[in-house]
Amino acid sequence: DIQMTQSPSSLSASIGDRVTITCRASQSINNHLNWYQQKSRKAPKLLVSAASNLEDGVPSRFSGGGSGTHFTLTINSLQPEDFATYYCQQSSVSPRTFGPGTKLEIK
């Protein structure tokens, strides 16, 4: 199975900051990588698919990048509604494993 790791596991930042979350796969997944946002243990929301494609309605301050085994999710100019937990997920092969999550908190 492909293992996914994320760093950092938690992050404190201020409104207006730029933050980057990193996700790594244990083997190449090309760009079969998705990012999800989860607030207060509600249903997750898909933000980015295929590593860099923003879903409709997701603010342009979010961006995804990377390929192979190394991926990033960047949020420019943090807004209050962005404080949440973010998960990456590989969709290259089943089981379609998630990363452990990165909790983004207000400083």
Added chain:
Amino acid sequence: EVKLVESGGGLVQPGGSLRVSCEVSGFPFRSYWMSWVRQAPGQGLEWVANINKDGSETYYVDSAKGRFTISRDNAQNSLFLQMSSLRVEDTAVYYCARDRAKMYCNGTSCSSLYYSLDVWGEGTTVTVSS
């Protein structure tokens, strides 16, 4: 409106069985793969299983193999997860999600299919405890 509504969660003793369901509306159910994802209390997301459009292919996380069975009824727009030999560690919120396949095109060239979980239900809680 696209909607997924899970049901069937509850309290079950270790070793017991439970079937959770997901009723779908607002999109052509038979045209999509579907997945189950779970989240244990205080933990992250764990992909559990998925099923192809006609139910002929299924995939499971190792911890679910031999104990869980994913199935679907396209006539009833419903997805199921039959769970048996339940363990305390199966305690979680179980989400169903639409497993979207999308192709990305740039000019005259298009990519292969990329899968992502683009619509989620609100979840149903399964508690395994004596």
